[in-house]
Amino acid sequence: MDSQLKIIEFNKTAEEMFGWKASEILDLRLKDLLPINSKDNHDDVARNFMHTHTGTHRFVLDRTVEARHRDGHLFKVRISLSRVILDTGPVVMAIIRDVYEIERMNSRLLELSRDLQKQTRAAEEANEAKSQFLATMSHELRTPLNAIIGFSQMIEEEVFGPVGHEKYKGYVGDIHKSGQHLLSLINDVLDLSRLEHGEDSLTMEPVDLRPAIAKALIQMRPLAIQKKLRLRIKIDRDLAPIQGNRRAIHQILLNLLSNAIKFSAKGKRILVSAKREDANHITLSVEDQAVAFRNIKLPCLAGPFNGLKKTATMPMKTVWALALPFANASPTIWAVLL
CATH class of the missing domain: 3.30.450.20 (PAS domain)
Structure with missing residues (x-):
């Protein structure tokens, strides 16, 4: 004016x-x-x-x-x-x-603030319920697992007499080791729960990949035998130990080997290799001769609960390489599934 x-x-x-x-x-x-x-x-x-x-x-x-x-x-x-x-x-x-x-905008902001508070409370309650569930289930699972581990160890050591066939003794040893690994995974679940609450941290230590790979192959050998698959190892001679979490590395190897066995046809070959790329990088890979996948969103494969449809296949000559970064390890490790 x-x-x-x-x-x-x-x-x-x-x-x-x-x-x-x-x-x-x-x-x-x-x-x-x-x-x-x-x-x-x-x-x-x-x-x-x-x-x-x-x-x-x-x-x-x-x-x-x-x-x-x-x-x-x-x-x-x-x-x-x-x-x-x-x-x-x-x-x-x-x-x-x-x-x-x-006033309308203030009312809307107040309403949004209340909704956010409700969602925050719901998330906190859900997180608490999840932690309680994990703690309860871990306890319930450990009880029978301890029995499996204990009885298999007694059979392996032939406390009450010889087992009989030598292969049975080897299988009992595999049962014992698998039970110990499963118990270790359950303990990992509790560790993750404690990590979320800031109560614990991952244990980092020097890990020699040679025995780690051998241990994983021994554990997965029965499944490979059933499908008549050939398991091979190729490791650089100058490979130094890495700094990481031993159980996590073992679980990564088992996951990759399990997938390789699952998607491989009978009579094929699976190669586990570890080589030094440079002073700070080691490549750990599990390579199979299965069919690869197309028409998929690669980032989804690294997430939990994501599966692959068998219809999304293509010839091996146009194979995809899926790189899964292995966290909490130094030097950096890349687990590559081919």
């Missing part, structure tokens, strides 16, 4: 709020946007504000009043009057905000 309180600028938001076009409202007064019973009062306040503050400093006056839309309905607005000195003289800038919109 100019010094006579005539409207000289009217932006798009004002057009939407009051229903007037700028071309229609120019040269009218701000009081023309107010109800009849408050026009004079507001006009007096604005005129007094304009002529009282005659200095070069900027002054602001805030008021909450009723405004009138072009169609006649009334709505509350918050008007902030600000006196500004331009080259052409003093003007008054009125910043008008719809009180209803402000």
Whole structure:
């Protein structure tokens, strides 16, 4: 508004709020946007504000009043009057905000805040329930596992007499080792639960990959024998121990070997290799001769509970390479499944 309180600028938001076009409202007064019973009062306040503050400093006056839309309905607005000195003289800038919109937005923010609090509580309860479930299940599983491990060890050591056939003794040894590994996995579940609560950390230690690979192959050998698969090892001579978590490395090898055996046809070959790429990197890979996959989202394969459909296959000559970064190990290890 100019010094006579005539409207000289009217932006798009004002057009939407009051229903007037700028071309229609120019040269009218701000009081023309107010109800009849408050026009004079507001006009007096604005005129007094304009002529009282005659200095070069900027002054602001805030008021909450009723405004009138072009169609006649009334709505509350918050008007902030600000006196500004331009080259052409003093003007008054009125910043008008719809009180209803402000209240609606505040109400919506409050509603969103309440929803967030509910979701946070639900997530905390679900996390607590998960931790309780893991603790309970781990306890229930360890009880029979300890019995399996104990009895298989007694048979392996032939406490009550010879087993008989030599292969049975080897199988009992495999049962004992598998039971120990499963018990170790259950302990890992508890470790992860404690990690989530900041109660524990992974144990890092030097790990020699040679015995680690041999142990995994021995454990998976019965499954390979059933499918008449050939297991082969290729390890660099100068391979130094890595710094990592022993159980995690063992589990990665078992997972990769299990998949290789699962998707390999009878009579095929599975190669487990470990080689040094440079001073800081070692490549640990499990390579099979199974069919590969197409039309898949590679990132999904590294996530939990994701399977592969048998229909998504293609010839081995166009094989995909899936790299799974092995965390918590230094030097960096990449487990590559071909």
